[in-house]
Amino acid sequence: SLPADAQIVFVLGGPGSGKGTQCDKIKADYECVHLSAGDLLRAEVKSGSEVGLKCEALMKEGKLVPVAVTLNLLKRDMIASGGKFFLIDGFPRALDQAEQFESSIMPCKTVLFFDCPEEEMEKRLLKRGETSGRSDDNADTIRKRFHTFLDQSLPVKDHYLTQGKCHVISAVAAPDDVYGKVKVVLEGLHA
Numbered sequence: 001s002l003p004a005d006a007q008i009v010f011v012l013g014g015p016g017s018g019k020g021t022q023c024d025k026i027k028a029d030y031e032c033v034h035l036s037a038g039d040l041l042r043a044e045v046k047s048g049s050e051v052g053l054k055c056e057a058l059m060k061e062g063k064l065v066p067v068a069v070t071l072n073l074l075k076r077d078m079i080a081s082g083g084k085f086f087l088i089d090g091f092p093r094a095l096d097q098a099e100q101f102e103s104s105i106m107p108c109k110t111v112l113f114f115d116c117p118e119e120e121m122e123k124r125l126l127k128r129g130e131t132s133g134r135s136d137d138n139a140d141t142i143r144k145r146f147h148t149f150l151d152q153s154l155p156v157k158d159h160y161l162t163q164g165k166c167h168v169i170s171a172v173a174a175p176d177d178v179y180g181k182v183k184v185v186l187e188g189l190h191a
């Protein structure tokens with residue numbers, strides 16, 4: 001199990017808003033364990049497991065994989081890491097996922113939400129798609145990812161805004177400028 005003084009930060013935002021980019025910057029400055037739910041799923045797909053095969057089809061359609069799958073992968077790596085400050089990137093993506101994570105692991109300390117217009121996210125993902133090899137970085141799947149985000153993931157942001165835990169950060173500026181705002185939030189956490 002996790003240490004009693006563990007701290008969990010959910011890093012959320014639309015597809016291509018810059019979650020992974022900002023987590024890389026946080027990692028360089030703070031001792032923390034960064035777990036991207038999407039990266040864990042892509043590793044599962046690569047492993048060729050039966051679960052991975054099912055996930056691959058859902059991800060290609062921009063749909064959410066069953067919460068039990070992501071929750072197990074996250075739990076496994078959180079415990080194995082031996083860490084106590086966790087950046088959970090790209091999860092939870094629906095209200096029931098937030099509830100299941102918090103009731104079976106622990107409540108999050110804070111939420112970073114990267115706010116970015118759809119046109120900008122689409123531009124970034126199409127550009128990345130030229131070299132990423134990600135099977136979901138194409139115009140058709142990107143459209144489906146946006147739909148899932150608006151329909152299922154945005155309510156998570158509102159949920160944490162109501163709880164006073166969600167920090168909305170504009171993700172339109174250059175990565176280092178966005179990170180400046182991230183740091184202000186994180187310094188507040190450690191104060």
Ligand code: UP5
Nearest residue numbers: 015016017018019020021037038059063064065090124175
């Ligand atoms: N970039 C980043 N910041 C920039 C900036 N400030 N200015 C200009 N460019 C910027 O960035 C995306 C691109 O934009 C990069 O090229 C970057 O250089 C540039 P990145 O940091 O990768 O953004 P991120 O928000 O991490 O984008 P990502 O594509 O990873 O977001 P998604 O949420 O779409 O993808 P994820 O990997 O989390 O999930 C993929 C799929 O897995 C989902 O669609 C879903 O099918 C499934 N999934 C689940 O079912 N459940 C989960 O819990 C998680 C995933």
Ligand code: MG
Nearest residue numbers: 019020036038
């Ligand atoms: Mg990412």
